[in-house]
Amino acid sequence: MSPDSEARERRDDLAAQALRICEERSLFIAAAESLTGGLLADAFVRIPGASKVFLGSAVTYDIHAKAGILGVDSGLLEREGAVHPQVAMQMARDTAKLYTTLPEYRDRVVGLATTGVAGPGPDGDKPAGLVYIGLSLPCDGRSGESTVEARELHLSGTRGQVRLRTVEAVLERLNELLG
Numbered sequence: 001m002s003p004d005s006e007a008r009e010r011r012d013d014l015a016a017q018a019l020r021i022c023e024e025r026s027l028f029i030a031a032a033e034s035l036t037g038g039l040l041a042d043a044f045v046r047i048p049g050a051s052k053v054f055l056g057s058a059v060t061y062d063i064h065a066k067a068g069i070l071g072v073d074s075g076l077l078e079r080e081g082a083v084h085p086q087v088a089m090q091m092a093r094d095t096a097k098l099y100t101t102l103p104e105y106r107d108r109v110v111g112l113a114t115t116g117v118a119g120p121g122p123d124g125d126k127p128a129g130l131v132y133i134g135l136s137l138p139c140d141g142r143s144g145e146s147t148v149e150a151r152e153l154h155l156s157g158t159r160g161q162v163r164l165r166t167v168e169a170v171l172e173r174l175n176e177l178l179g
Contacts, residue, residue, distance in 0.1 A: 014171035015047050019044065019050055022178070026108055027110055030057070030098065031112040032114075032134075035118045040170060041056070043167050056099075083115055087132065088115050096138070110135070110136065131153040133153065134150045
């Protein structure tokens with residue numbers, strides 16, 4: 001098996017695991033993607049039956065889309081740019097909020113987000129491979145609070161490899177948080 005097909009199989013396994021756990025817990029998944037441009041959504045929809053859990057993904061590549069569609073703080077975007085941990089957290093939280101306005105999903109949506117510099121070169125002072133992933137999980141019933149976090153990644157490789165490794169990192173962290 002080639003390294004590419006092994007990596008794809010690993011992403012498929014991680015996505016299938018997350019979908020299974022969410023279905024068992026009556027949770028749904030929504031994503032907001034920047035540098036991955038739909039690859040995170042693809043990781044889920046490759047799995048048969050994903051529609052029971054996966055609601056959709058907003059590819060908000062432009063900072064104005066992040067602010068206008070998702071509701072990310074425009075002042076934060078102006079000050080820090082799109083590649084920032086708070087942006088990733090707001091993207092994750094706000095994409096979940098988009099769906100929780102619908103009664104059938106209320107308080108049961110996991111929000112995922114990706115933002116960063118895929119390369120090949122830097123974006124201003126942000127180096128290629130600097131990525132932030134955001135995750136927002138609804139209240140788990142034990143702590144009484146939801147979880148919103150960002151993780152900073154420093155990835156190497158081609159533009160395509162950075163994008164795919166970002167997807168894998170989101171899936172790994174999601175499965176860790178879901179337990």
